[in-house]
Amino acid sequence: MILTVTPNPSVDRTLEVGALQRGGVVRVEGARTHPGGKAVNVSRALRRNGEPTTAVLPVGGADGGRIAALLDEQGVAAVTVPIGAATRSNITIAEGDGVTTKLNLPGPALTEDEVDAVLDAVRTELRRGPRWLVAGGSLPAGVPPEFYPRVARLAAEHGVPVAIDTSGAPLEAAARAGGVDLLKPNHEELAELLGRELTTVGDVADAAREVLDWGNGAVLATLGAHGVLLASGGRTWWAGGAAVVPRSTVGAGDCALAGYLHTAGEPEERLRRAVAWGAAAVALPGTTVPGPADIDCAAVRVVADPDPALVVEKL
Numbered sequence: 001m002i003l004t005v006t007p008n009p010s011v012d013r014t015l016e017v018g019a020l021q022r023g024g025v026v027r028v029e030g031a032r033t034h035p036g037g038k039a040v041n042v043s044r045a046l047r048r049n050g051e052p053t054t055a056v057l058p059v060g061g062a063d064g065g066r067i068a069a070l071l072d073e074q075g076v077a078a079v080t081v082p083i084g085a086a087t088r089s090n091i092t093i094a095e096g097d098g099v100t101t102k103l104n105l106p107g108p109a110l111t112e113d114e115v116d117a118v119l120d121a122v123r124t125e126l127r128r129g130p131r132w133l134v135a136g137g138s139l140p141a142g143v144p145p146e147f148y149p150r151v152a153r154l155a156a157e158h159g160v161p162v163a164i165d166t167s168g169a170p171l172e173a174a175a176r177a178g179g180v181d182l183l184k185p186n187h188e189e190l191a192e193l194l195g196r197e198l199t200t201v202g203d204v205a206d207a208a209r210e211v212l213d214w215g216n217g218a219v220l221a222t223l224g225a226h227g228v229l230l231a232s233g234g235r236t237w238w239a240g241g242a243a244v245v246p247r248s249t250v251g252a253g254d255c256a257l258a259g260y261l262h263t264a265g266e267p268e269e270r271l272r273r274a275v276a277w278g279a280a281a282v283a284l285p286g287t288t289v290p291g292p293a294d295i296d297c298a299a300v301r302v303v304a305d306p307d308p309a310l311v312v313e314k315l
Helices: 038-048 061-073 112-128 148-158 168-177 189-194 202-214 254-259 267-282
Strands: 002-005 010-018 026-038 053-059 077-080 088-095 100-103 131-134 164-167 218-222 229-234 235-239 302-303
Touching: 002 038, 002 112, 002 267, 002 302, 026 038, 026 061, 038 053, 038 061, 038 254, 053 061, 053 112, 061 077, 077 112, 077 235, 112 229, 112 267, 131 148, 131 254, 148 164, 148 168, 168 189, 189 202, 189 218, 202 218, 202 235, 218 254, 218 267, 229 267, 235 254, 235 267, 254 267, 267 302
Parallel strands: 002 053, 002 131, 010 088, 053 077, 131 164
Antiparallel strands: 010 026, 088 100, 218 229, 229 235, 235 302
């Protein structure tokens, strides 16, 4: 079983349009509603592919009830922590050419007691011995950047490896505190964390190794359409697949992380799954997660110790 915690979940509403025209009247061609938030999406993808998972999340208001109901519909076991403020609702506008525009609300403000209640729920579930703890997403108001280092310490106390997927100040707090078994930044988040542009594969690999030197176990850096780079144990691997006509890129990185964690195996095979799951998600509408029939691991190419001079955009 894989345990996830999402401190700032959302109800994600996706509107599909031919083209977004600012200031005009746009006809919506399709609409979908899914439970959202990075670690929530990881749980959804895992459950869709037969992996037992439990999602811990704070919920409040009508949309809090809605997200709990949506998770139940998808067979995801959820431990919900009641909060006084309302769970947020995000809107994604997906255009016919694959361009997506996200309108993300900041989310509710959590009290100190509510933050402690979320951590207590995580602590209780850790006693059940999950294979991994995945913590991810933005932090709502009232939750300090140190939230993720606290989660990592809880996991370590219970002997459970932890994966963290966040950005900005929360990512920096988690990465510099060390003790994270797997960090999953995207290209832009890793560049922001190191404060420099990452143009080549060597740049990305060097940045990942610097993060490992802070006391972390592995870095899984998603590079959008240019594949995924894994740094672990003094080695690096790059993997990519055939070009995919994008339908929605929202949640693709979350699905890549879910694929990596889905089953044990050598780094190359886990990386292959990550790319295959992420590519499958890009080809699906909204934040739909892929199932077994959508995933093609055979289409993914893995390269050990890739040429550091390669430009990321040319992979």
